[in-house]
Amino acid sequence: MHSMLRRLGREIVCWESLTDPGRRSRLFNHEIALDTIKRKKGTEKVEALCLNFQCHTSDKLTPEDFESMANLRFLQLDHADIAGDFAKVFLNLRWLRWRGCPQHLQVTNFHLGNLTILDLSWSKVTKDWEGWDQIEMKNLRVLDLTGCADLLVTPKFSGYKNLAILILERCTQLVKIDHSISDLKCLVSLNLKFCIELSRLPVEVGHLTALKELLIDGTSVQDIPISIGHLKQLETLTASNCFSLSQLPRTICHMTNIILLSLDGSRIAALPDSIGELVHLKHLSLRDCRRLRKLPSSIGNIGRSLVELDMSGTRLSKFPDSIKNLQNLxxxxxxxxxxxxxxxxxxxxxxxxxxxxxxxxxxxxxxxxxxxxxxxxxxxxxxxxxxxxxxxxxxxxxxxxxxxxxxxxxxxxxxxxxxxxxxxxxxxxxxxxxxx
The missing domain is CATH 3.80.10.10 (Ribonuclease Inhibitor)
Incomplete structure (x- = not known):
C-alpha cells in the first residue's frame, strides 16, 4: 500500500474516536494498542489490533486482555507470548500474524475455527512446534512460513485440508517436504523460492490437482518428478536459478493450461519435443541457460499462444524454421x-x-x-x-x-x-x- 494512502486511512481511523482508542476499528500503533488492552479499554468496535514487541518480552498476554474485543478479525502478535485458556476468545479472528512466535506455548483451547490466514514468517518454528497440535484451525486457507530458517522438515499437513496457499520461501534449511502434502487437494499456490537446501520435490506434488502456481526458484532441485504431468490446472512454473536442474520431464506436455514457464539460469541443455503441446503457453523464459544450444522445432506449434520468448544468454546460434509460426509473438x-x-x-x-x-x-x-x-x-x-x-x-x-x-x-x-x-x-x- 502506498504510504500516503496508508497515512490517510490511519487518520480516518483516528477520527472515529479522538479520545478513546478502544472505540476505533483499528489499533495499529503498538503503544496505544498495548495500553488499550492492559487497561481493558477495548470494545466490540475493534476489528484489527497490531502489537510488535520487536523482541521477546517477559510479559505474557492473557485471554482477559482480548475478551472485550469480540469482533477482532486481524491480530498481529509479533514476538509476543500468550498464556491461558482461550476458549471463545477469538471466535471471529480471520488473520493472525505471529512473527517471532515462541517455541513453547502455554495455551489451552486455542480454537481459531474461522482463521483463514496464519503468518508465522521469520519465526523459529520447526516440524515439532507445539502450535501445530495446540492451535485448531481447520478452515485455514493461507499458511506463510517465509524465512523460518529452523524448519528442516515441513509439518504434517493432514489437518489443513482447505489450505489454498502455502509459502515456504527462504526456509534456508528446509530439506524435505512431508508426504502429507498430497492431502492438500485445494492447494493452488506452492512457493518454495530460495529454499536453497531443497534438492528434490516429493512425488506427491503430482497429487496437487488444483495447483495453479509452483515456484521453485533458487532451490537445489535436481529433477522435476514425472508426476508433475498430473497438474493439469498448473498455469505458472518458475525454476529460475535452479543451478542443479538439468532437464524437464516429457510429461510436461500434459500441463496444457500452463501460461508461464521460466527456467532462467538452470542447467537445461535441451527442451523436450513435447513442449510444442503446451498450447496455452504465453511466456517462455530461458535466459542464461548457458548449456542450451537449440530449440526443438515443435516450438512452432505454440504459435497461437506464445507472446514472449527470452533466449538471452544461451548458446543458441540459430532458430528452427518453425519460428515463423509464432504469429502472436x-x-x-x-x-x-x-x-x-x-x-x-x-x-x-x-x-x-x-x-x-x-x-x-x-x-x-x-x-x-x-x-x-x-x-x-x-x-x-x-x-x-x-x-x-x-x-x-x-x-x-x-x-x-x-x-x-x-x-x-x-x-x-x-x-x-x-x-x-x-x-x-x-x-x-x-x-x-x-x-x-
Whole structure:
C-alpha cells in the first residue's frame, strides 16, 4: 500500500474516536494498542489490533486482555507470548500474524475455527512446534512460513485440508517436504523460492490437482518428478536459478493450461519435443541457460499462444524454421546469443513489438529488409552488434519509438528514420554527421 494512502486511512481511523482508542476499528500503533488492552479499554468496535514487541518480552498476554474485543478479525502478535485458556476468545479472528512466535506455548483451547490466514514468517518454528497440535484451525486457507530458517522438515499437513496457499520461501534449511502434502487437494499456490537446501520435490506434488502456481526458484532441485504431468490446472512454473536442474520431464506436455514457464539460469541443455503441446503457453523464459544450444522445432506449434520468448544468454546460434509460426509473438529477447545472422524469417513475426538483440557479437552484415514488415514494432535494440547497415525502408515502421544502435561501429550512415522515434541511441559522431 502506498504510504500516503496508508497515512490517510490511519487518520480516518483516528477520527472515529479522538479520545478513546478502544472505540476505533483499528489499533495499529503498538503503544496505544498495548495500553488499550492492559487497561481493558477495548470494545466490540475493534476489528484489527497490531502489537510488535520487536523482541521477546517477559510479559505474557492473557485471554482477559482480548475478551472485550469480540469482533477482532486481524491480530498481529509479533514476538509476543500468550498464556491461558482461550476458549471463545477469538471466535471471529480471520488473520493472525505471529512473527517471532515462541517455541513453547502455554495455551489451552486455542480454537481459531474461522482463521483463514496464519503468518508465522521469520519465526523459529520447526516440524515439532507445539502450535501445530495446540492451535485448531481447520478452515485455514493461507499458511506463510517465509524465512523460518529452523524448519528442516515441513509439518504434517493432514489437518489443513482447505489450505489454498502455502509459502515456504527462504526456509534456508528446509530439506524435505512431508508426504502429507498430497492431502492438500485445494492447494493452488506452492512457493518454495530460495529454499536453497531443497534438492528434490516429493512425488506427491503430482497429487496437487488444483495447483495453479509452483515456484521453485533458487532451490537445489535436481529433477522435476514425472508426476508433475498430473497438474493439469498448473498455469505458472518458475525454476529460475535452479543451478542443479538439468532437464524437464516429457510429461510436461500434459500441463496444457500452463501460461508461464521460466527456467532462467538452470542447467537445461535441451527442451523436450513435447513442449510444442503446451498450447496455452504465453511466456517462455530461458535466459542464461548457458548449456542450451537449440530449440526443438515443435516450438512452432505454440504459435497461437506464445507472446514472449527470452533466449538471452544461451548458446543458441540459430532458430528452427518453425519460428515463423509464432504469429502472436510480441517480445523477442536474444541478447548475448551466438547468432551469426539476424533470423531470416523475422519479417514473418508481424505481431512483434519488441526485439532485444544486443551483444550478439557474431552477427554481421545487414539487417534483413523484411524487418520493415514489422509494423507493430516499438522497440528495436541492437547495441554492440557488428552490423553494417539497417534497411533504408525503416522509416516505414511508423510505431517505432526506441532505436538502440549504440556501439554498432560498422554503421557509417543512417537512413531516414520514422518520425515516431522518441529515444535514439547512436554514437555522437553518427548522430551529428548523418542524422537527416
Amino acid at each position: 510480441k517480445v523477442l529477447r536474444m541478447d548475448s546469443c551466438f547468432f551469426t545472422e539476424f533470423p531470416p524469417d523475422i519479417g514473418e513475426l508481424t505481431s512483434l513489438k519488441e526485439i532485444h538483440a544486443s551483444w550478439c557479437r557474431s552477427i554481421e552484415g545487414a539487417i534483413p529488409n523484411n524487418i520493415t514488415k514489422l509494423h507493430n514494432l516499438r522497440i528495436l535494440r541492437l547495441r554492440h552488434l557488428r552490423i553494417s547497415s539497417i534497411p533504408t525502408e525503416i522509416h516505414q515502421l511508423s510505431k517505432l519509438q526506441i532505436l538502440d544502435l549504440l556501439h554498432c561501429n560498422m554503421i557509417k550512415e543512417l537512413p531516414r528514420l520514422p518520425s515516431s522515434i522518441t529515444v535514439l541511441y547512436v554514437e555522437d559522431e553518427l548522430k551529428s554527421s548523418h542524422l537527416p
